[in-house]
Amino acid sequence: ASLVSASAKLDMLVRMLTRMKRIPGAKVLVYSQ
Incomplete structure (x- = not known):
C-alpha cells in the first residue's frame, strides 16, 4: 500500500515537472531518484 x-x-510529480520544461534541473531531479 x-x-x-x-x-x-x-x-x-513527474507530470507536474513535465509541464515546467523551462526548469533545466527538473528532468535531472526526476531521473536521479
Whole structure:
C-alpha cells in the first residue's frame, strides 16, 4: 500500500515537472531518484 501511494505521488510529480520544461534541473531531479 505504501509503495502504491509513493508511486502515485511520484507520477503526479513527474507530470507536474513535465509541464515546467523551462526548469533545466527538473528532468535531472526526476531521473536521479
